[in-house]
Amino acid sequence: MSDGEATPNYITREGARRLQDELADLKARQRPKVVQDVADAAAQGDRSENAEYIYGKKKLREIDRRIHWLTKRLESATVVEPRTDGAEIVFFGAHVEVEDEDGERASYRIVGEDEVDLDRGCVSWRSPLGRSLLKKSPGDTVVFRRPVKRPPGMTVDPPGAPRETEVELTIISVRY
Numbered sequence: 702m703s704d705g706e707a708t709p710n711y712i713t714r715e716g717a718r719r720l721q722d723e724l725a726d727l728k729a730r731q732r733p734k735v736v737q738d739v740a741d742a743a744a745q746g747d748r749s750e751n752a753e754y755i756y757g758k759k760k761l762r763e764i765d766r767r768i769h770w771l772t773k774r775l776e777s778a779t780v781v782e783p784r785t786d787g788a789e790i791v792f793f794g795a796h797v798e799v800e801d802e803d804g805e806r807a808s809y810r811i812v813g814e815d816e817v818d819l820d821r822g823c824v825s826w827r828s829p830l831g832r833s834l835l836k837k838s839p840g841d842t843v844v845f846r847r848p849v850k851r852p853p854g855m856t857v858d859p860p861g862a863p864r865e866t867e868v869e870l871t872i873i874s875v876r877y
Contacts, residue, residue, distance in 0.1 A: 710777045711826060713794050716816035717780050724771040727764055735761050774815055781813075783877040791834045791875050793826050799834075799870040806873065811835065834872070842871045 712720075735757055742754035783794040791797055791811060798808045811831050812823045824831045833845040846865040 707777075708827070709779055710774065710813065710815075711781050711793055712778045712813035712815060714780055714782065716813055717775065717778055720771055720775055720778075720815060724768065724775065727768050727771070732761070732764050732768070735764060778813075778815075785877070789838050789875045791837050791872070793835075794877060795834075796876045797834055798873040798875075800873055801871075802869050809834070833870075837872050839872050839874055842869060844869050 739754060739757035739761060742748075742751055742757050745751060745754070748754045781793045784792060793811055793813075796808060796810050798806060800806050807822065809822045809824050809830065811826050811834060814825045814827060816823055817825050817828075826832070826835065829845045829847065833843040837843055844867050847868055849864060849866050
């Protein structure tokens with residue numbers, strides 16, 4: 702890909718639906734409510750010291766900014782359908798179960814950048830983990846670098862402490 706070429710904005714069907722639902726909610730419910738709140742606050746008179754009016758205008762700008770961002774992301778999105786051929790190769794949309802060197806298992810789903818949710822195991826196809834898993838099959842082993850976790854209470858890395866560690870994962874299963 703050349704420098705002038707944009708990175709593809711891949712997204713799953715579920716991810717696109719979530720963004721569309723959020724956009725619809727902002728337009729149909731949240732924005733009209735804030736517009737009415739701003740109008741009510743403006744009717745109270747002096748706007749320069751009217752906290753409700755000032756806050757409402759700020760909230761309206763935030764909603765408009767989010768609407769604009771969602772609209773642009775959805776316009777540029779390429780919805781990728783999951784594989785249906787039964788192949789056990791990791792591609793976009795795959796659910797991947799892995800096991801680390803200590804025998805700990807984890808499950809991940811390879812998704813678009815706008816769908817990342819680490820609590821649900823959704824990792825971007827562009828992340829170090831996502832990139833290392835792509836095009837692999839059960840039984841393959843991958844190595845990727847992840848940030849070292851700081852001990853509880855420590856807010857700064859000690860001088861000379863490693864910032865990343867290599868993690869070796871074996872792919873257990875792939876499903877779509």
